[in-house]
Amino acid sequence: MAIDPDWAWKAYHPDAKNPWNLAKVGHLYRRAGFSASSDELDRSLADGPEKTIGNLLAGGTAQPALVQQAFERQMADIAASLDYTNEAELRAWWLLRILQTPHPLQERLTLFWHDHFATSNAKVRNLRYMFDQNQLLRRNALGSFRTMLAEISKDPAMMIWLDTSLNKKGTANENYSRELMELFCLGIGHYTEQDVREGARAFTGWEIRDNKFAFNAAQHDDGLKQYLGQRGNFGGEDIVRICLEQEAAAYFIAGKLFRLFVSETLVPSPELLKPLATRFRQSDYNLRELVETMLRSNLFFSPEVYRTQIKSPVDFAVGIVRALEGHVGAIPLADALEGLGQRLFSPPSVKGWPGGDVWINSTTLLLRHNLALNITSTQDNRFGRRTDPAELARKRGKHSDDEIVAFFVRLFLQDDIPADARASLLDYLAGAHKQKYPAYWSAQDQQDHRVRAVCHLLLTQAEFQLN
Numbered sequence: 001m002a003i004d005p006d007w008a009w010k011a012y013h014p015d016a017k018n019p020w021n022l023a024k025v026g027h028l029y030r031r032a033g034f035s036a037s038s039d040e041l042d043r044s045l046a047d048g049p050e051k052t053i054g055n056l057l058a059g060g061t062a063q064p065a066l067v068q069q070a071f072e073r074q075m076a077d078i079a080a081s082l083d084y085t086n087e088a089e090l091r092a093w094w095l096l097r098i099l100q101t102p103h104p105l106q107e108r109l110t111l112f113w114h115d116h117f118a119t120s121n122a123k124v125r126n127l128r129y130m131f132d133q134n135q136l137l138r139r140n141a142l143g144s145f146r147t148m149l150a151e152i153s154k155d156p157a158m159m160i161w162l163d164t165s166l167n168k169k170g171t172a173n174e175n176y177s178r179e180l181m182e183l184f185c186l187g188i189g190h191y192t193e194q195d196v197r198e199g200a201r202a203f204t205g206w207e208i209r210d211n212k213f214a215f216n217a218a219q220h221d222d223g224l225k226q227y228l229g230q231r232g233n234f235g236g237e238d239i240v241r242i243c244l245e246q247e248a249a250a251y252f253i254a255g256k257l258f259r260l261f262v263s264e265t266l267v268p269s270p271e272l273l274k275p276l277a278t279r280f281r282q283s284d285y286n287l288r289e290l291v292e293t294m295l296r297s298n299l300f301f302s303p304e305v306y307r308t309q310i311k312s313p314v315d316f317a318v319g320i321v322r323a324l325e326g327h328v329g330a331i332p333l334a335d336a337l338e339g340l341g342q343r344l345f346s347p348p349s350v351k352g353w354p355g356g357d358v359w360i361n362s363t364t365l366l367l368r369h370n371l372a373l374n375i376t377s378t379q380d381n382r383f384g385r386r387t388d389p390a391e392l393a394r395k396r397g398k399h400s401d402d403e404i405v406a407f408f409v410r411l412f413l414q415d416d417i418p419a420d421a422r423a424s425l426l427d428y429l430a431g432a433h434k435q436k437y438p439a440y441w442s443a444q445d446q447q448d449h450r451v452r453a454v455c456h457l458l459l460t461q462a463e464f465q466l467n
Contacts (some may be wrong), residue, residue, distance in 0.1 A: 002268075002269075003299065003304070004274055004276075005271055005274060005275050006218045007093055007279040007298055007299075008272060008275075008297060008298055009276060009293055009294075009297050009298070009299065010297065010298055010331070010391065010425055011276050011297065011298075012049060012296060012298045012300070012301045013295045014048065014049065016232055017104075018301075020045070020048055020049055020416040021045075021415050022041065022410065022414055022415060023131075023306070023415070024049070025044045025045055025052070025414065026041065026303050026413075026414035026416075027048075027301070027306055027307075027414075028044070028052065028053070028056070028295070028298070028300075028301075029041075029044075029056075029104075030467045031070040031103030031260075031261050031295075031300075031309075031387040031467060032053075032104070032108060032261070032320040033106045033108060034098070034104055034108065034296055034314075034315055034319045034322050035055065035103060035318070035319035035320070035322045035323040035412075036322075036323065037322065037325050037405075037411075038130075038325075038392075038396060038410075038411055039322060040324075040412070041410070041411070044099055046255050047146075049296070049301075050296075053292070053295050056104070056105045057105060057288065057291070057292055057295075058296070059102055059105070059106060060103065060450045064102065064395075065442070066102070067102045067163075067316075068102055068103055068242055071100070071101065071102055071103075074342070075093070075096075078093055078096070079086065079093060079131065082127075082131075084128045084131070084175070085127070086127075086336070087121060087127060087341050087345065088331055088334065089130060089331070090127050090130065090332050090345060091193065091330075091331075091334040091343070091344045091345060092330035092331040093131075093330070093340075094134060094332075094344055094345070095314075095318075095330045095344065096330040096409055097328065097338075098111070098318050099240075099318055099321055099322065099327070099328070099333075100282065100327075102141060104232055104322075105142070105291075105302045106138060106141050106142060106375075107138075107293070109141035109142060109287075110134065110138040110141050111314060112141075112257075112260050113140075113141060113148070114134065114137055114344075114345075114347070114352075115347060115352035115353055115355075116183075116184065116256060116361060117133075117137070117158065117184060118183075118350055118351065118352035118353075119133060119157050119158055119161045119310060119347075120161065120345070120346045120347055120348075121157075121346055122346055123160065123161055124157045124160045124161055125160075126156070126157065126160070127156035127345075128211070128360075129155075129156045129160070129211075130345050132155070132156070132157070133156075133157040133158065134149050134153050134345075135150075135153055136148070137152075137154065140287075142270045142287055142288040142291065143286075143287060143288070144285055144286060144287065145244075145253055145285035145286075145287050146244055146285045148287075149184065149185065149240055149243075149244065150237070150240050150292065152184075152207070153176070153180070153240050154213035155213075156208045156211060156212065156213065158176070159206065159207075159208055159213070161178075161210070161350075162175040162176040162179055162197050163175045163176065163304070164176045164206050164236075165206065165208050166204075167200065167203045167204045167205070167206055167207075167219075168204055168219045169204045169205065169218075169219050169220060169221045170221070172197070172200035172201045172203070172204050172221065172433070173203075174196050174197060174199075174200040174403055175198060176199040176200075177195075177196050177197075177199030177203060177205060177239070178199075179419055180199065180239070180240070180243060180463075181196070181199070181243060182185040182393065183351060185243045185244070185246075185249050185253075186243060186246055186248045186249055186252055187248060187251075187252045187254060190230065190246060190252075193432070194226065195227055195228055196272040197223075198225040198226055198227045199239045200233060201221040201223070201225055202225055202227065202234040202236050202238060202239045203218060203236040203239065204219055204221045205218070205220030205221075206218040206236055207219070209285050210447065220235070226243075227242055228242050228246060229432050230241070231456050234408055236432055238339035244285065247281070248397065249281075249285075250276075250277035250278070250280040250281040250285070251270065251273050251274075251277040253280065253285070253290075253291060254266060254273050254277045255273055256282055257290060257291065257294060258273065258276075258294070258307060260296045260361060261291070261295065261300065261310050262268075262294060262299060262300060262305050263304070263305045263308050263309070264355065264356050265308050265356075266304065266305065266308070266311075269326060271325055273369070276290060277293070307463065307466040307467065308357075308466070309356075309418070309466060309467040310356055310359050310465060310466060310467070311359070311426060311465055311466065311467050312342055312355065312359055312452065313336060313337045313340035313341055313342040313359065313364075313368075314344075315467060316340070316368055316371075316465070317333060317336065317337060317340075317371060317375070317429060319370060320375055321333075321375065321378070321387055323411055323412060324375075324376070324387050324388075324389055324392055325327075325418045326375075326386055326387025326388065326392075327384065327385070327386045327387060328383040328384055328387050329383055329384050331385065332382035332383055333351060333375075336371050339367055340359075340364050340366060340368060340371070341353070341358075341359060341365055342401060347354070352399050354378060356398040360465065365465075367454075368460075369459075369460045372456055372459035372460060373456050375387055376388075376389050376452050376455050376456050376459070377452055377456065388448075388452070389451055389455035390448035390451040390452050391448075392446055393407055393408075393451050396413030401426055401429040402426070402432065403431065404451055405422065405426055405429065405454065406456065408420060408455050408458050409425070410459065412459065412464055413458070413461070413463050413464060416463055417441050417461065417463055421461060424457075425454055425457060428453070428454055428457060429450055429454055432449075432453065432454075433450075
């Protein structure tokens with residue numbers, strides 16, 4: 001399918017034929033965050049796309065800087081008490097951030113960059129380094145890709161993961177030199193094996209000293225190098241700079257973000273990416289501008305990309321909790337995500353998580369259903385008792401069966417559900433009235449159980465597995 005690039009990247013403006021509606025609000029929050037609460041859906045529907053996207057980019061609606069600062073202080077206090085010999089605590093710390101952040105777009109991008117610069121503690125074996133890398137990714141998530149690439153090249157976790165710290169004159173290790181071009185910046189086909197070898201020579205002498213990057217001139221190969229068409233006595237900083245001078249770099253990063261925000265199944269042509277790549281390069285790799293162009297675009301809000309992504313385990317679980325305005329134990333939730341195939345701080349390879357339909361098989365689908373039940377039932381002690389669909393429905397004044405089903409269908413699927421599926425949910429509620437409950441349950445207990453059960457049934461629908 002050919003897509004007109006001029007149309008694709010122009011800002012979407014609602015009109016009578018293509019109105020700003022609930023489906024578009026939900027789509028925006030799923031892609032740019034993880035999900036929307038009932039209040040966020042209502043407010044954004046009234047605000048329109050321009051203001052809503054501005055709020056998502058800024059990290060909130062009212063005094064976002066002050067809210068973010070308070071949140072960062074809270075997270076810093078928790079981080080200060082972490083046991084950096086216990087990986088479960090670090091995974092839980094990050095998951096707690098994702099669950100409670102006032103700036104979900106920043107956290108969404110931090111997760112994306114963790115996948116892009118995939119670094120696993122399975123080899124690094126230093127949780128403090130992994131924490132520091134996570135902060136690096138967050139700090140630059142909506143900033144300068146040039147700065148992020150320069151910093152990640154000297155990041156101790158990355159230097160161990162791809163062996164830069166072992167790079168000595170005469171025995172240059174090629175791992176970082178290769179992945180810098182292949183996976184982080186240019187893509188296959190834009191470099192030669194000679195470039196890999198010459199780049200590795202430039203990174204010699206890079207080592208870790210006192211837990212931070214250091215340069216050892218005695219171990220650096222200071223001979224002339226021929227790299228991506230340039231010749232000189234290059235060091236590692238020069239290699240990073242020369243990579244970003246390649247036209248392919250802007251296309252490569254734009255293509256990766258296209259997969260995140262627009263579509264995993266639609267392969268963008270060079271012509272479609274060209275306007276994005278050109279502006280990205282002209283802005284000196286300003287990520288915020290690139291992300292904003294995508295989120296505001298006609299293509300982003302088009303039927304061609306609507307619900308075309310399979311939710312990752314983090315998307316699935318965090319989307320439920322944030323929509324229900326709940327709280328769960330982050331340590332058990334992080335453990336549950338590992339069972340679904342996504343262990344934070346331990347992507348499976350240097351290529352990150354495969355994503356797409358790899359997330360779903362008969363086993364993980366069953367585990368997703370069980371996890372949704374565990375989160376919403378309030379009867380699983382692992383996740384606490386504070387994420388309660390019944391309490392939320394009551395709080396919103398939803399009491400009748402019709403009101404309850406309509407509320408959850410709107411909250412989780414923005415009414416995007418077949419009529420027969422909606423009818424089945426109502427049938428379940430009607431039938432549940434006739435069930436036998438424990439004698440000691442009050443009428444309210446029985447009603448709450450029905451509400452939680454129908455919420456769980458909704459979360460097992462095929463539509464809820466899609467972003």
